Amino acid sequence: MKTKPKGINFYIRYNQDPEKEAKKAFYKKAFLPLIAVVLVIILIAGVFTGMALFKKNQIGDMESYVTDPANLQSYSKAKEVTGERDKKAQLYSQLETAFKNSNSYPEATEKLMDGITESLSGASMQSSEFDSATGNLVINITASSVSSIPSVVARMREMSQFSAVDYTGYNGEGDSYNATITCTMKITP
16 A cells, blocks of 8 residues: 655644634734725725816806906896896886776776766766776766765766776765765777
């Protein structure tokens, strides 16, 4: 029977210390993950620091642009022009609305005024004022008796040209009583 010689390297075996090897393995198991975590934290902190520096640079560029006198002058001029444009647009809108309102309300024509005069039996018209923007016709009347004022208002309410007829009462005494009647014209389509 032949025996195989074992290939033992006595030099390596002599230099190998099992306790030292166990300590090395322990340090590898204990400190290697800790070092990896510290490196990851340093890497993340570096990324955030780099991003912060980049943003700070961008903010600096924006601040220099915003505080540049030429840009401030251009901005104030643009703001002034925009304000003027907005005022003109508002005025145009108001004129457009007034034109639309004036076209949508019928005019206080002679035929309308004749109908009002007919409904004033027992009273007389002192003055009238027509606002075409709102379609309100304000009539001031004088009556010789208090009871004729409500009947005048009732006859005006029957007129087809008005959507509403209102009065807030009368004043006066004796043979002269005054009342103000507000008639709202119907809007024509």
